[in-house]
Amino acid sequence: MNALFNASRRSFLKTSALAGGGLVLGFTLPGATRLAQAASVFSPNAYLRIATDNHITVICGLSEMGQGVHTAIPMLVAEELDADWSKVSVVQAPADPAFNNPIFGMQATGGSTSVRGHWEPMRKAGAAARAMLVAAAAKKWKADPADCRTENGMVIHKSGKKLSYGRLAHAAGRQAVPAKPDLKHPKDFRILGTERNRLDTPAKVNGSAKFGLDVRLPGMLIAVMARPPVPGGKLVSVDESKAKAIPGVRQVITIPSGVAVLADGFWAAKKGRDALAIKWDDGAHATLSSEGVSKMLAEGAAKGGAVARSEGDAGAPAAKRLEAVYEAPYLAHACMEPMNATVWVKPGAIEVWAGTQSQGPSQGILGKVAGVAPGKVKVNTMYLGGGFGRRFAPDFTVDATLLSKISGKPVKLVYTREDDMKAYFYRPASVTRFSGGLDATGRAISFSASVASPSIMEASGFMKLPASGVDEMAVEGIKDCPYDFPNLRVEYARREPGVQVWFWRSVGHSQNLFFIESFVDEMAAAAGKDPYEFRRGLLGKQPRYKGVLELAAQKAGWGKPLPPGVHRGIAVAQSFGSYVAEVAEVSVAKDGKVKVHRVVGAVDCGMTVNPLIVKRQIESAIVYGLSAALYGRISFKDGQVEQSNFHDYPVLRIDAMPEVEVHIVASTEAPGGMGEPGLPPLAPALANAIFAATGKRVRKLPIDTEQLKQA
Amino acid sequence: MIKFSVNGKNVSVKDSPDTPLLWVLRDTLGMTGTKFGCGVALCGACTVHLDGEPVRSCSTPVSAAAGKKVVTIESMAANAVGKAVQAAWVRHDVPQCGYCQSGQIMGASALLAKNGKPSDADIDAAMSGIICRCGTYNQIRAAIKDAAQSMKKGG
Numbered sequence: 001m002n003a004l005f006n007a008s009r010r011s012f013l014k015t016s017a018l019a020g021g022g023l024v025l026g027f028t029l030p031g032a033t034r035l036a037q038a039a040s041v042f043s044p045n046a047y048l049r050i051a052t053d054n055h056i057t058v059i060c061g062l063s064e065m066g067q068g069v070h071t072a073i074p075m076l077v078a079e080e081l082d083a084d085w086s087k088v089s090v091v092q093a094p095a096d097p098a099f100n101n102p103i104f105g106m107q108a109t110g111g112s113t114s115v116r117g118h119w120e121p122m123r124k125a126g127a128a129a130r131a132m133l134v135a136a137a138a139k140k141w142k143a144d145p146a147d148c149r150t151e152n153g154m155v156i157h158k159s160g161k162k163l164s165y166g167r168l169a170h171a172a173g174r175q176a177v178p179a180k181p182d183l184k185h186p187k188d189f190r191i192l193g194t195e196r197n198r199l200d201t202p203a204k205v206n207g208s209a210k211f212g213l214d215v216r217l218p219g220m221l222i223a224v225m226a227r228p229p230v231p232g233g234k235l236v237s238v239d240e241s242k243a244k245a246i247p248g249v250r251q252v253i254t255i256p257s258g259v260a261v262l263a264d265g266f267w268a269a270k271k272g273r274d275a276l277a278i279k280w281d282d283g284a285h286a287t288l289s290s291e292g293v294s295k296m297l298a299e300g301a302a303k304g305g306a307v308a309r310s311e312g313d314a315g316a317p318a319a320k321r322l323e324a325v326y327e328a329p330y331l332a333h334a335c336m337e338p339m340n341a342t343v344w345v346k347p348g349a350i351e352v353w354a355g356t357q358s359q360g361p362s363q364g365i366l367g368k369v370a371g372v373a374p375g376k377v378k379v380n381t382m383y384l385g386g387g388f389g390r391r392f393a394p395d396f397t398v399d400a401t402l403l404s405k406i407s408g409k410p411v412k413l414v415y416t417r418e419d420d421m422k423a424y425f426y427r428p429a430s431v432t433r434f435s436g437g438l439d440a441t442g443r444a445i446s447f448s449a450s451v452a453s454p455s456i457m458e459a460s461g462f463m464k465l466p467a468s469g470v471d472e473m474a475v476e477g478i479k480d481c482p483y484d485f486p487n488l489r490v491e492y493a494r495r496e497p498g499v500q501v502w503f504w505r506s507v508g509h510s511q512n513l514f515f516i517e518s519f520v521d522e523m524a525a526a527a528g529k530d531p532y533e534f535r536r537g538l539l540g541k542q543p544r545y546k547g548v549l550e551l552a553a554q555k556a557g558w559g560k561p562l563p564p565g566v567h568r569g570i571a572v573a574q575s576f577g578s579y580v581a582e583v584a585e586v587s588v589a590k591d592g593k594v595k596v597h598r599v600v601g602a603v604d605c606g607m608t609v610n611p612l613i614v615k616r617q618i619e620s621a622i623v624y625g626l627s628a629a630l631y632g633r634i635s636f637k638d639g640q641v642e643q644s645n646f647h648d649y650p651v652l653r654i655d656a657m658p659e660v661e662v663h664i665v666a667s668t669e670a671p672g673g674m675g676e677p678g679l680p681p682l683a684p685a686l687a688n689a690i691f692a693a694t695g696k697r698v699r700k701l702p703i704d705t706e707q708l709k710q711a
Numbered sequence: 712m713i714k715f716s717v718n719g720k721n722v723s724v725k726d727s728p729d730t731p732l733l734w735v736l737r738d739t740l741g742m743t744g745t746k747f748g749c750g751v752a753l754c755g756a757c758t759v760h761l762d763g764e765p766v767r768s769c770s771t772p773v774s775a776a777a778g779k780k781v782v783t784i785e786s787m788a789a790n791a792v793g794k795a796v797q798a799a800w801v802r803h804d805v806p807q808c809g810y811c812q813s814g815q816i817m818g819a820s821a822l823l824a825k826n827g828k829p830s831d832a833d834i835d836a837a838m839s840g841i842i843c844r845c846g847t848y849n850q851i852r853a854a855i856k857d858a859a860q861s862m863k864k865g866g
Contacts, residue, residue, distance in 0.1 A: 198804055205797045207813050211809075213743070267730045335810075336844045338748070418750075619849065620846040
């Protein structure tokens, strides 16, 4: 979502100004105000409260989906507040413009933006509170604030007198909110950069953590829907008599996206849905097939399109020229928690409970559906059982809103796993054609790439394909190729097979880095060079890429002997402001089965908030990337999605889990994103290791073990 | 009426006998700690103990629980093995999104109740039916071994 980042720079600036203003005005949440009036709490801004018992509550507007934001944001606040970390807890904020993500200009979680966007505002929120606590203590002691310091939840005077934040809470609330609170120099950080366990862990080991699916309301009905089996299909007729005969079924409702059965519980609703007799008109995509999609994209890549980047003459004569075509399939996110949302449309207002990545825009979207103003849409963000971009989409919340509006009841809409798998919003399928030129000494002198894929920007509904005709998300990771190729050209050909595509962990980088880092490996092989040294030689102007590449190679023991049959592959990538290199150690059995023994990663994400979460996010992305590379494929036949559940859309299980090692580059650069950047280098590192093991190039995902069989 | 016990408490429910135990726990009894992931025993998110055995509650009709003892994540803290597993999970900071973790903890505690010193192969066999999309598998493995150690120390 780098393009989204760029597109919203202006709103970023605007929002920053507003956030500053909010602080000056002492903006408080409705809930916080109520507590403040109870005179037990100091609440200098929307983001934190300090209670008289020293307890500090951080109010987090971002969605927790496993990436650790409910720990990272409190750490930012606590650092500048000099809080006692053991007294810090976190609560989820409602949807409110005060919680807009400064990078997006709306309240939403995605694009690995949370720490990047809130690094300064959240520290300022903590620093402002700290300054007010110091001012309150100084006033009490009739001392100069300059003679007071703070540590671990206490204000301490140079004489040795001290007062806890809890004791100062009342008085601090009467101090002026500083417009420009001083921020610490990073060398003085005591919490940031240290490993801290997650604040949400205790609730996630005893079953008490509440996810969207866990919401229960009095009088609530559960809805399960039948949707057209072909994209763009329409309902012709529905016979609901058998569904209505099932005990517990209350209503059958047709909405634009399909037919819903509403019942007292999930089981009755699902049985009712399965009992609907429906005739669909499959429409224009009745013959959609994966072969057709591949053909359309291959034609696009061959033809070329809008120029995304051009330097020198990519067609310049070369002593050796190599060409290759790469392909990646549609992918489902397959979050562990299937999509669901609970909505209660009341007169003049609605309330939503959902694991959503886009609570801010949801206010406008769902308000429109229900016919109320955005401010009348209360969004309760629940824990997300995985997001990976999927929960940025509004399909499940929109339909739940319609069903509540029509039924007049609170409705929880639940997707079965099969519904979830077949509900589109897929990572786009993509084909890229490369050409590379080497001179007589094996030096890379030219590189060109022609990318063909659907446009995510258009599919998103909140962005437009730029006038250049280049979807930045379709070419990210290739357009910003870091290698020192004197002649370079990148083109984009938009092709739309008709399937709703969406953001999928690391977006365009997810397939584009597989493409480019595999092709660069091909160039290295054609040049007769070591793939690590070949890359290194082309990264002279890119110290951060080179830094992670060298660290990963060093930690993995690049060039040193491995057990018999085990081979290494390497790849490097930058996405969302962070640089990651990975070395995969792989063996390929005679029957073509691939075993990944170990993955060594190196990451430069600038300054780290929580190294433990950094390591875990890289490991998480490695696992997500492995599932995709080894097994992931959504395919179409006769217009229909062929996959339905984990038997035909397998994901990595514990018995195939490699050892993972992650090393962090010490850095004073601004923080980069962390939820996604570990993913892009995984597939190419794996595929390059397979080449080292077998001499066979994987140019299409998922990896076809048939192709790797030894005769 | 189907009668069984949940976490030591007797319950009787009027759900149709084919209703999966998962939905009786979640919708009828209001116990939402046990999760729905796939509905066909492929992901393990719904794992509970039925007379001490780990079962996939999404594919176990409630009729199969009649007269038996059901144990869920909600009572793990009251169980010596469950408590050791939860404590190890906290020490290793295992969960990310957390959605699969009830199932992981129920699977791990069923394993450790029978096998106080599981090998990697034992862990693979007991746990490979429980999917984690966040990729916490290495932490799960380490936490199971750590829980086994702590149980040994604890007697």
